[in-house]
Amino acid sequence: xxxxxxxxxxxxxxxxxxxxxxxxxxxxxxxxxxxxxxxxxxxxxxxxxxxxxxxxxxxxxxxxxxxxxxxxxxxxxxxxxxxxxxxxxxxxxxxxxxxxxxxxxxxxxxxxxxxxxxxxxxxxxxxxxxxxxxxxxxxxxxxxxxxxxxxxxxxxxxxxxxxxxxxxxxxxxxxxxxxxxxxxxxxxxxxxxxxxxxxxxxxxxxxxxxxxxxxxxxxxxxxxxxxxxxxxxxxxxxxxxxxxxxxxxxxxxxxxxxxxxxxxxxxxxxxxxxxxxxxxxxxxxxxxxxxxxxxxxxxxxxxxxxxxxxxxxxxxxxxxxxxxxxxxxxxxxxxxxxxxxxxxxxxxxxxxxxxxxxxxxxxxxxxxxxxxxxxxxxxxxxxxxxxxxxxxxxxxxxxxxxxxxxxxxxxxxxxxxxxxxxxxxxxxxxxxxxxxxxxxxxxxxxxxxxxxxxxxxxxxxxxxxxxxxxxxxxxxxxxxxxxxxxxxxxxxxxxxxxxxxxxxxxxxxxxxxxxxxxxxxxxxxxxxxxxxxxxxxxxxxxxxxxxxxxxxxxxxxxxxxxxxxxxxxxxxxxxxx
Numbered sequence: 001x002x003x004x005x006x007x008x009x010x011x012x013x014x015x016x017x018x019x020x021x022x023x024x025x026x027x028x029x030x031x032x033x034x035x036x037x038x039x040x041x042x043x044x045x046x047x048x049x050x051x052x053x054x055x056x057x058x059x060x061x062x063x064x065x066x067x068x069x070x071x072x073x074x075x076x077x078x079x080x081x082x083x084x085x086x087x088x089x090x091x092x093x094x095x096x097x098x099x100x101x102x103x104x105x106x107x108x109x110x111x112x113x114x115x116x117x118x119x120x121x122x123x124x125x126x127x128x129x130x131x132x133x134x135x136x137x138x139x140x141x142x143x144x145x146x147x148x149x150x151x152x153x154x155x156x157x158x159x160x161x162x163x164x165x166x167x168x169x170x171x172x173x174x175x176x177x178x179x180x181x182x183x184x185x186x187x188x189x190x191x192x193x194x195x196x197x198x199x200x201x202x203x204x205x206x207x208x209x210x211x212x213x214x215x216x217x218x219x220x221x222x223x224x225x226x227x228x229x230x231x232x233x234x235x236x237x238x239x240x241x242x243x244x245x246x247x248x249x250x251x252x253x254x255x256x257x258x259x260x261x262x263x264x265x266x267x268x269x270x271x272x273x274x275x276x277x278x279x280x281x282x283x284x285x286x287x288x289x290x291x292x293x294x295x296x297x298x299x300x301x302x303x304x305x306x307x308x309x310x311x312x313x314x315x316x317x318x319x320x321x322x323x324x325x326x327x328x329x330x331x332x333x334x335x336x337x338x339x340x341x342x343x344x345x346x347x348x349x350x351x352x353x354x355x356x357x358x359x360x361x362x363x364x365x366x367x368x369x370x371x372x373x374x375x376x377x378x379x380x381x382x383x384x385x386x387x388x389x390x391x392x393x394x395x396x397x398x399x400x401x402x403x404x405x406x407x408x409x410x411x412x413x414x415x416x417x418x419x420x421x422x423x424x425x426x427x428x429x430x431x432x433x434x435x436x437x438x439x440x441x442x443x444x445x446x447x448x449x450x451x452x453x454x455x456x457x458x459x460x461x462x463x464x465x466x467x468x469x470x471x472x473x474x475x476x477x478x479x480x481x482x483x484x485x486x487x488x489x490x491x492x493x494x495x496x497x498x499x500x501x502x503x504x505x506x507x508x509x510x511x512x513x514x515x516x517x518x519x520x521x522x523x524x525x526x527x528x529x530x531x532x533x534x535x536x537x538x539x540x541x542x543x544x545x546x547x548x549x550x551x552x553x554x555x556x557x558x559x560x561x562x563x564x565x566x567x568x569x570x571x572x573x574x575x576x577x
Contacts, residue, residue: 006308013131013311016092023088028143030081035147037074039155041067042289046159046282053277081144085136093132099318100124106322109388110349118201123317126196127310134307141300145293152290159283160275166265167290170258185301188240189309195233197313202229244305251294262287323408331410335399336364337495337526339385343394346384353392354380355549362542367527369537371570372546378530380549382498385528386412416494420501422481426470429458432484433465436492444491451517452487454480479507486514490521497527511536534571543567 017024048063100123104112112120156164206213206222213222263284270280339362347353355377362368370378383389385396387408395402403411416436424432433445445465449455457480461467469476469484489497499518515536531537538557545553545560545567553565560567 005312009308009312009315012315013092013135013308016095017088017135019095020088020091023084023091027081027084027088030077030084031144031147034074034077034081035144035151037070037077038148038289039151039286041070041074042282042285043155044070045285046276046278048278049281050276050278089132089136092135093128096128096131096314097124100128100314103318103320103322107320108323109383111320114349116198116201116205118204119197120317121204122197122200123314126200127193127314130193130310131307131314134304134310138300138304138307141293142297142304145297145300148293149290152286156283156286156290159279159286160266160269162274163262163265163269163283166261167258167287170254170261185240185243185305188236188243189306190312191236192233192240192306193310193313195229195236199226199229199233202226240306244301255294258290259284259287326407329405329407332398332401332403332406332414334414334495335401337414338362338364338397338399339496339526340397340400341381341384341394342397344384344391344396345393346380346389346391348380348389353549355384358394358549358551360544360551360554362526362528364526365524366541367522367529367539369529369531369540369543370546371531371534371537371543371567373570376546377549378546379500381546382417382500382528382530385498386415386417414495415498416489416492416496417498418482418485418489418500422471422478422485424469424471424473424476424481424484426468428463428466428468429461429484430465432469433488433491436488436490440491448487448490451520452483452490452514453517454483454487457483483514486517490517495525497522497525497529499527500530501532534574545570 044063044067048060048067051057051060051063104120153164153168156167202225206226213219266275266280266283266287269275270277275283341358341360344355344358345353346355358381370381372378380389384391387403390404395404397403398411398414425435430445433448434440437444442465446455449458458464458467471481497518511533519539529537529540537543540557543553543555543557543560544551545565547566553560553563553567555563561571
């Protein structure tokens with residue numbers, strides 16, 4: 001990372017501490033008091049040595065009492081400073097996580113579709129933890145260390161300016177050694193964070209697909225791939241740790257040279273009568289205190305490099321292009337539910353155009369079925385209709401209004417959607433159903449539950465509607481998940497419906513019962529139904545037959561069967577046995 005980019009990342013990290021300024025001020029105040037009391041201790045040590053040399057017992061006792069008081073005060077100041085730093089660090093990490101989670105909701109679906117979800121989780125959890133640790137050490141040791149170095153120099157000047165000059169002249173050796181090694185560590189810490197994210201993404205993928213992996217005997221291949229990722233992570237971690245671990249011993253070696261120079265020059269000064277034995281004792285303690293922050297700072301630099309590398313990954317994610325802001329746009333007006341595709345062309349990012357100059361007008365209340373082979377563009381039409389993706393050219397008009405001119409959320413509220421890939425949130429069955437209509441009462445809930453033929457299943461549960469479920473739960477079947485998703489859509493009572501293979505996971509008998517409920521629900525509502533089982537869409541008002549992104553046939557079931565075209569072949573192929 002170049003210098004300007006590095007400084008930019010650090011400044012953005014520090015900007016997250018603004019919300020905890022009270023803790024920042026308290027931390028700085030406690031750090032200052034702690035350093036002052038720490039620097040005062042060697043003076044008392046020197047006075048105590050001189051008191052012993054002069055056989056002044058009273059002064060010696062006073063010095064010992066003062067040293068005890070200073071030691072207790074220093075411990076108290078550091079205790080309060082650590083509490084403030086912890087509050088400051090975790091307040092910053094909480095704000096970063098809020099921004100990351102908020103960013104997930106703002107990103108276009110195209111980004112989430114094209115990036116491993118585990119890597120995003122790694123940035124939100126692991127990388128933010130690294131940033132928090134770096135900030136904590138930075139405020140706890142870096143600031144205190146800098147104050148200690150500056151204060152020690154001043155105190156040493158009061159004892160012997162000649163010896164202090166020797167210390168200052170030898171200091172650049174330590175700074176040069178630390179900065180040279182620190183520059184080498186950032187690259188490896190960044191690669192380490194990337195490898196960690198890649199591993200998290202792979203593990204997340206394999207856990208979610210564990211049944212498929214076992215069914216196809218993928219264990220050996222998955223293990224080999226995991227070992228490869230793990231090997232790269234270990235390699236990058238080893239290099240990062242190797243270079244960072246050089247910092248402390250190198251700075252300690254240089255600081256030992258500084259201490260030796262101080263001892264030699266101070267001893268000569270004491271022999272020459274320039275300072276007392278107590279002064280020599282005092283300045284040696286100061287020399288040790290002066291060297292200690294360099295050793296601590298070298299450790300902080302290691303963690304801070306890791307934190308900056310993690311922060312850079314976080315901020316790259318936060319800087320990803322968001323969905324265009326539509327908060328200033330009006331809500332789409334209520335209407336009867338007419339939909340018109342006007343010269344729509346679309347292709348997913350990085351792929352060829354899938355839909356070419358597509359146009360169709362759907363009148364209010366029509367049931368429109370979309371059929372065709374895999375990859376024909378059926379689900380893409382739904383993605384466009386819901387504005388999960390925007391068309392490359394052309395537009396979609398809802399009740400005569402260009403939907404690009406209105407807020408996405410207001411458009412989506414007019415639809416209820418049931419997909420083939422169902423999703424349930426972790427919570428009770430009631431919580432999941434109320435996603436469709438938070439204001440629904442128990443009477444409305446049970447009415448929809450009975451219409452979806454879920455009443456037998458829910459009544460059999462120990463806590464009926466309060467039974468806890470989740471999308472990963474093995475205690476609930478795919479068909480039951482789909483029925484709950486259907487009930488959720490029914491409860492919303494939308495203007496328009498989108499059903500993408502909505503009954504694919506239920507048995508034929510239940511499908512027939514659900515179809516009756518759907519027929520009731522769809523009366524007077526514009527509906528778009530994607531179906532592979534063509535027997536379920538024979539009563540549609542309009543059937544669109546898609547192939548390669550184009551509508552190649554359209555009409556009612558009887559019209560398309562009479563035409564003897566592609567739809568007829570598809571339909572007959574399902575009943576040829």
